[in-house]
């Protein structure tokens with residue numbers, strides 16, 4: 123299954139991502155690094171044995187009233 127993990131470089135998100143990857147799911151992590159370091163990606167690769175492909179996306183806020 124393809125699973126989007128928001129905040130996936132944080133404590134809970136990264137542990138969730140490892141479990142999902144180890145259970146053969148395809149994981150996409152969205153994290154704006156507000157409370158995480160991109161170095162966590164290296165650790166995820168080491169733990170899972172899978173190297174990530176990084177895409178950088180800028181999301182602009184949209185305000186609706």
Ligand SMILES: O=c1ccn([C@@H]2O[C@H](COP(=O)(O)OP(=O)(O)O[C@H]3O[C@H](CO)[C@@H](O)[C@H](O)[C@H]3O)[C@@H](O)[C@H]2O)c(=O)[nH]1
Nearest residue numbers: 128129130131132133134135152153154155156157158159
């Ligand atoms: O608008 C946002 C807000 C957060 N994040 C990311 O979401 C992840 C998770 O955010 P955070 O609120 O830090 O949650 P946790 O990583 O689960 O950490 C919380 O929960 C941990 C376990 O209880 C505590 O140790 C931490 O202090 C506490 O911040 C981080 O990678 C952030 O960079 C975004 O991408 N966008």
